[in-house]
Amino acid sequence: MGPCCVFWLPGALSLGLAQVPQHAPPSPSSVRITPGEAQIDDTLDVAGDSIAAEQIDTRMAIGVTVDGHGPYRFVVDSGADRSVIGARLARDLALPAGEPVMLHGMAGSSRRETARIARLGIGGGVVEDVAAPTIPEAALGARGLVGIDALHGHRLMLDFETNTVTVEDARRPMPARADDIVVTARRRGGQLILTQARAGSLGIRAVVDTGSQLTIGNLALRDALFRRGRLPPETTSTTLVSVTGETRVVPLAIVPEMRIGTIMMYNVVVGFADLPPFALFGLADTPAMMLGTDLMGSFRRISLDFGAKKVRFQLRRCPPAPAPGAGCPPAPAPR
Known part of the structure; x- marks a missing residue:
């Protein structure tokens, strides 16, 4: 597998994630942002x-x-x-x-x-x-x-x-800004469930999980992607270790394309298993994903508003001429 391409889609913020070699355990994905005139929220603050x-x-x-x-x-x-x-x-x-x-x-x-x-x-x-x-x-x-x-x-x-x-305190209203990347959520079992999410053309539910270092999809998601031909074969596996002491081996695969609100992500490494949190939040039979910190660390900021039922994302910014090793790619070559 070669490096993924990074480009802007009209009306959407485009992120590219590094692909994983077929015979090596994947490392946390890093978001790479194409230089351009993206509207990034510089005022996304919570006054607490x-x-x-x-x-x-x-x-x-x-x-x-x-x-x-x-x-x-x-x-x-x-x-x-x-x-x-x-x-x-x-x-x-x-x-x-x-x-x-x-x-x-x-x-x-x-x-x-x-x-x-x-x-x-x-x-x-x-x-x-x-x-x-x-x-x-x-x-x-x-x-x-x-x-x-x-x-x-x-x-x-x-x-x-x-x-x-x-x-x-979420009871204090947070003013909306035109350049916020805001994704509306639903509350279920106290959890925020993102409904404006897709894997390829498949609508999914997503939960922001700041306690997990790996993004996990349930088997309903895996099976739906396989049926649509949108999931390459699993290339490796990893072991999850729960704080309760249990361990579980989960297969890893690359989801070619994901979308959360207007944010596009490509070649996302995902583990697949029917884990207890999916059933706990009523997502056992619905294609769903727990977004781990391997993806979240690729953003500048993430705001979880449990009162307004909204999640706000702010992308990392790359300068027009990033320094070597800054994690920002060069501008894509003309096609």
């Missing part, structure tokens, strides 16, 4: 509290407080239905035990003990009375996870250039 974030692999981690203690490093996981706390941290803070709950990870589900958090502080906001499953920190790669139970009613901005996360 900016929290310095640390990059863990391709995930974003922020500092949160637990019952007034901390801050502690928690990964922001918009694909998780529950916030999670490290087992050692829960013991150190002597948090009271709660009722066991079912925790749904990317590779499996399991019943877990919980700790009761009276006040979980995120930026300038506080979420009260959180029953957080306890997981060993070694499995989390952090002291905990911030799930959508703590993001409900908030607007979340992920800035991948400055490694900051901004949190704001």
Whole structure:
């Protein structure tokens, strides 16, 4: 497979992703933007509290407080239905035990003990009375996870250039701007489901999952793409490791073309498996995809507005003459 072509489509923002050699595990895709007169939103800001974030692999981690203690490093996981706390941290803070709950990870589900958090502080906001499953920190790669139970009613901005996360009360309206790349979503189970998404000509549902480093499609999506002849043969596989300890081998394939709103993406590496989150969000039988941070890190910023049910994307900008190694391609040669 050769390098992919990058070009502008009329009325759409065009991104090109690197292809993957057939016999090597794919690395996270990188977005390359063709120089041109793209209308990029320079004012996409959420006027809340900016929290310095640390990059863990391709995930974003922020500092949160637990019952007034901390801050502690928690990964922001918009694909998780529950916030999670490290087992050692829960013991150190002597948090009271709660009722066991079912925790749904990317590779499996399991019943877990919980700790009761009276006040979980995120930026300038506080979420009260959180029953957080306890997981060993070694499995989390952090002291905990911030799930959508703590993001409900908030607007979340992920800035991948400055490694900051901004949190704001979603009840405060955010003015629309003509140059925003805005994708309307639906709420289901507290999650934002993107409906303006396509894989080739196939309409799909998509979820922004900031806790997963790999973009995953369900088997309904895989089968539909195969029937349409829009999915090349699987070339390799990878192993998913859930925070709950389960592992699962998933095949990888390249989806030639994807579209989210007006954003075009080509040659996207996707793993395919029927994982628990698809059923949790009512997407088991509908062609759907969990968009991982392998794709999200290719943007400058992503805003998840759980109140207005909108996701805003801002592309990385390339200068007219990018420096070598800047991740920006040269202008395409005339055909």
